[in-house]
Amino acid sequence: METKLNKVAEITSLFWLMKIVATTLGETLGDFIAQTLSLGYSIGILITLLFFVIVLCIQLYLKKYVPLYFWLVIIATTTLGTEISDFMDRSLGLGYTYGSLVLAMGLFATLSFWYVEYKNLEVYPIINKKRNCFLDSSTVLKQFRYSFWRLFK
Numbered sequence: 001m002e003t004k005l006n007k008v009a010e011i012t013s014l015f016w017l018m019k020i021v022a023t024t025l026g027e028t029l030g031d032f033i034a035q036t037l038s039l040g041y042s043i044g045i046l047i048t049l050l051f052f053v054i055v056l057c058i059q060l061y062l063k064k065y066v067p068l069y070f071w072l073v074i075i076a077t078t079t080l081g082t083e084i085s086d087f088m089d090r091s092l093g094l095g096y097t098y099g100s101l102v103l104a105m106g107l108f109a110t111l112s113f114w115y116v117e118y119k120n121l122e123v124y125p126i127i128n129k130k131r132n133c134f135l136d137s138s139t140v141l142k143q144f145r146y147s148f149w150r151l152f153k
Contacts, residue, residue, distance in 0.1 A: 009070055022071055026078025034083060041087035048083055052076035 009015050034044035055072040088099035098117055
């Protein structure tokens with residue numbers, strides 16, 4: 001019964017391939033909104049936050065795993081995470097080091113709350129709305145690696 005209710009993709013080679021594609025698409029979309037359209041990071045964050053909230057609500061409303069909405073949430077989180085990272089670096093002037101530190105602290109806090117709530121850090125299976133929402137919001141913070149890896153470019 002748990003498998004039918006699970007709303008997370010099974011972790012396979014195809015999952016990782018799709019994750020790479022979704023991350024690349026998310027980073028490209030974030031740059032397109034902020035830079036190509038010249039809307040800036042503040043407006044870009046508002047647009048992608050709205051997109052994230054909409055697709056997350058749809059994902060939470062669904063009773064089963066629907067690949068389209070699962071991957072739209074992934075794209076929304078990578079886009080939002082990238083834009084937050086770029087905003088902290090380019091608009092706030094924090095640079096990649098401090099921006100990464102801020103996001104790493106947010107990720108640590110989120111994982112700590114997750115552990116206190118669920119007594120583990122397992123993300124599979126996701127079978128209830130609270131856990132699903134928790135996972136999706138923490139995924140935005142996981143994008144801190146984007147800032148972190150830029151330190152070494």
